[in-house]
Amino acid sequence: MSKNKQQLIELACKGDKQALENLLVICQPDIKRFARRTCSSSEDIDDAVQIALWQLYRKISMLKTVATFSSWLFRIVERECYRLLRIRNSENIDSGFDFDSLKTAYTDIDLKIDLINAILVLPIIYREVLILRDIREYSSLEVADQLGINVEAVKSRFHRARMLIKEKINSRKLSSF
Known part of the structure; x- marks a missing residue:
C-alpha cells in the first residue's frame, strides 16, 4: 500500500x-x-x-x-x-416472500417503521445477533466472540431472527390490505 x-x-x-x-x-x-x-x-x-x-x-x-x-x-x-x-x-425460485409486491404495499417510511418494530420485538438473543451481523456487519466469528457463544449458535440465531422478521413483515403486509 x-x-x-x-x-x-x-x-x-x-x-x-x-x-x-x-x-x-x-x-x-x-x-x-x-x-x-x-x-x-x-x-x-x-x-x-x-x-x-x-x-x-x-x-x-x-x-x-x-x-x-x-x-x-x-x-x-x-x-x-x-x-x-x-x-x-x-x-x-418462488420463496413465498415477494419483495416486488412488498414495494407496492408499502411506502418507504412504512417499511422502515415495520422493520424497526419487527427488530425491536425480537427476543434479545436474536436481536443482538441480527444487529451485529446485519447492521454492524461483523462476521459470525466476531459475533460469537463478542457474545461468548459458538459460531453455530450465531448462525442459528441469525437465521431465526431473519425468519421472525420475515413472518412479521408478511403478516403486517397481509393485514394492511
Missing part, C-alpha cells in the same frame, strides 16, 4: 471528509476490478461497487487498523456480490 493511500486512510478514519472523498476515488477502480471477478452479472458489479463505496463512506471510522483496510473493503464487495446472487437465485 502506498504511503499516500495509507495517510488518506488514517485521515479518513479520523473524520477528514476530503481525505475520505479522495480515498473513494482512488479505491473505485480496484473495487470494480474485484467485483468483476466476484459478481455474477454486469448489473451486480455496479451495484456491489456502489454499496461498497457507500459502506466505506459510512463505516471508515470503525476501521481498527490501516493494515486491514483492503481486506475489509474487499470483504464488503464480496458479501454484496454474494447477496445479489442470492437475490437473483431467489427470484428464480
Whole structure:
C-alpha cells in the first residue's frame, strides 16, 4: 500500500471528509476490478461497487487498523456480490416472500417503521445477533466472540431472527390490505 493511500486512510478514519472523498476515488477502480471477478452479472458489479463505496463512506471510522483496510473493503464487495446472487437465485425460485409486491404495499417510511418494530420485538438473543451481523456487519466469528457463544449458535440465531422478521413483515403486509 502506498504511503499516500495509507495517510488518506488514517485521515479518513479520523473524520477528514476530503481525505475520505479522495480515498473513494482512488479505491473505485480496484473495487470494480474485484467485483468483476466476484459478481455474477454486469448489473451486480455496479451495484456491489456502489454499496461498497457507500459502506466505506459510512463505516471508515470503525476501521481498527490501516493494515486491514483492503481486506475489509474487499470483504464488503464480496458479501454484496454474494447477496445479489442470492437475490437473483431467489427470484428464480418462488420463496413465498415477494419483495416486488412488498414495494407496492408499502411506502418507504412504512417499511422502515415495520422493520424497526419487527427488530425491536425480537427476543434479545436474536436481536443482538441480527444487529451485529446485519447492521454492524461483523462476521459470525466476531459475533460469537463478542457474545461468548459458538459460531453455530450465531448462525442459528441469525437465521431465526431473519425468519421472525420475515413472518412479521408478511403478516403486517397481509393485514394492511
